[in-house]
Amino acid sequence: SDHERTFVMVKPDAFARGLVGEVISRLEERGLKLVAIKVENMPRERAEEHYGEHEDKPFYDGLVDFITSGPVVPMVWEGQDATRQVRQMIGETDPLEAEPGTIRGDYALDLGRNVVHAADHEDEGANEREISIHFDDDELIDYDQHDAGWLYE
């Protein structure tokens, strides 16, 4: 129930498939406020830091290979309960479990090519950690969301 910032990233599969705008549109239309965005090829060292929690998992090397295999679009979005709202919109990690209507449920088939990353709402420090891994403070833009008066009571 908090106004908060959450880290979201379009993965290389979605970038290559022309789904960047689709992901952004869904978050915009929901009412979330975009406060940081860039396009880049993620350095391997930063990818390893980003996915550090999965270091000991069998899928870790392939995951780091994949996330560094092409351009990504790291973003920060802000809004009421932003972390949980975004996780709900993205759907389950495995696209087979993701409900239709979610991003993964509409655009992905394979666990290892699931279109988008978002910080985990069950991991307390995830947003702060991931935002600081991918952005400098001065890359987070301060402005008034013009329709805020219609989005929030």
Ligand code: YYY
């Ligand atoms: O946060 P989320 O992306 O939904 O899932 P995580 O459990 O944090 O796993 C990160 C990433 O790793 C997932 O999006 C796909 C990949 N992965 C995998 O390839 N195989 C698994 N068994 C579990 C996760």
Ligand code: MG
């Ligand atoms: Mg995760």
